[in-house]
Amino acid sequence: MHFGWRVLLAVLIIFMFTLGCDEAPESVSQSVVRALDEHDDFESWNQSDYHPEKVFDDWLEWQTESSVVCNELSKLSDLDLTVFENQIRDSKYKKILVGCQRGLIRRLDLYWNRERGSVSVPNLDFKFTTETLVMDSVPRGKILAQGFARKQVLFTFDDGPHPEYTEKMLKIFKQTGVKALFFLLGKSARMFPDEVYKIAAEGHSVGSHTESHSCVALNSRCRRSNHSPLSSSQSYNEIAAGARSVIKVLGWTHPFFRFPYGESSPELQNYLYGRGFFDFYWSIDSEDWKKRGLGDYYQSLINKIDRQQGGNILFHDIHKKTLEVMPLLLKYLYKNNYTIVIVKAKPVTAF
Numbered sequence: 525m526h527f528g529w530r531v532l533l534a535v536l537i538i539f540m541f542t543l544g545c546d547e548a549p550e551s552v553s554q555s556v557v558r559a560l561d562e563h564d565d566f567e568s569w570n571q572s573d574y575h576p577e578k579v580f581d582d583w584l585e586w587q588t589e590s591s592v593v594c595n596e597l598s599k600l601s602d603l604d605l606t607v608f609e610n611q612i613r614d615s616k617y618k619k620i621l622v623g624c625q626r627g628l629i630r631r632l633d634l635y636w637n638r639e640r641g642s643v644s645v646p647n648l649d650f651k652f653t654t655e656t657l658v659m660d661s662v663p664r665g666k667i668l669a670q671g672f673a674r675k676q677v678l679f680t681f682d683d684g685p686h687p688e689y690t691e692k693m694l695k696i697f698k699q700t701g702v703k704a705l706f707f708l709l710g711k712s713a714r715m716f717p718d719e720v721y722k723i724a725a726e727g728h729s730v731g732s733h734t735e736s737h738s739c740v741a742l743n744s745r746c747r748r749s750n751h752s753p754l755s756s757s758q759s760y761n762e763i764a765a766g767a768r769s770v771i772k773v774l775g776w777t778h779p780f781f782r783f784p785y786g787e788s789s790p791e792l793q794n795y796l797y798g799r800g801f802f803d804f805y806w807s808i809d810s811e812d813w814k815k816r817g818l819g820d821y822y823q824s825l826i827n828k829i830d831r832q833q834g835g836n837i838l839f840h841d842i843h844k845k846t847l848e849v850m851p852l853l854l855k856y857l858y859k860n861n862y863t864i865v866i867v868k869a870k871p872v873t874a875f
């Protein structure tokens with residue numbers, strides 16, 4: 525009898541110990557607070573374990589109660605809520621937003637409508653002339669803004685295409701004669717092929733940005749961000765698969781590639797150059813992912829562009845704010861005698 529109790533106690537202790545060793549899921553409110561905190565630090569945010577996408581994926585994985593998630597999100601201010609905007613609007617997460625997804629989207633829409641009201645959106649009754657920079661004879665290497673003249677601007681967009689925002693961005697560009705360079709994610713290109721055709725048909729340039737946005741560089745920053753770091757061959761595959769997805773949809777791609785987070789390594793760069801591709805970096809980061817009202821965002825953007833007198837600007841066509849700032853930005857650039865440059869190179873049909 526006595527012995528039986530001891531065994532039971534031992535089993536109970538071992539059981540509790542095992543439970544303790546398992547990584548306990550953090551509370552929803554803790555994750556929300558961490559996501560907001562880390563958002564303020566540009567260096568770490570994109571690769572943080574508390575990037576909103578990772579936080580939402582964890583909630584999905586842990587089958588977190590939607591009522592708990594809804595409760596935490598609805599407590600946030602409108603501006604804080606914008607940090608989670610892409611996830612709130614994503615049908616992938618509707619399971620953990622049961623009962624509040626529509627309400628939260630409505631709040632975000634109202635917020636941006638109010639924001640738009642505070643900045644005057646002009647009529648786009650002007651047209652840029654776009655200069656083409658042909659890069660066929662440029663040695664393959666890392667591109668920032670070499671070859672750009674003063675007051676020339678190149679628009680580059682990462683992480684798309686997005687079924688709604690890319691489409692609307694293309695409309696703005698059509699009206700104003702702007703041509704841009706889109707670094708597509710392979711998986712999104714396959715998911716939204718119509719957007720890809722449209723980008724190409726309207727004369728924009730097309731590059732790739734890996735298949736699924738893995739951090740491929742194997743350096744310490746990438747290691748920190750990847751739950752299971754990639755091997756060399758997995759990194760090569762991730763780059764190749766992205767370019768091949770674009771080629772599969774379009775039949776070709778321009779030989780332009782952008783590393784996720786801009787994180788590259790000499791080994792991977794040589795891999796690209798050997799296949800005739802450029803490592804296309806940027807000279808101005810628009811920081812369109814950052815939590816900010818439209819007015820502040822617009823002001824910081826034109827300050828940056830003026831300071832550098834143009835350059836190769838990194839945007840993301842997956843954010844609503846990027847779309848909303850564009851008419852204002854174009855109007856400003858036009859009035860201040862900036863010109864648009866687009867880069868081209870002979871398309872390739874295999875990677």
Ligand SMILES: [Zn+2]
Pocket residue numbers: 682683733737784785
């Ligand atoms: Zn990206």
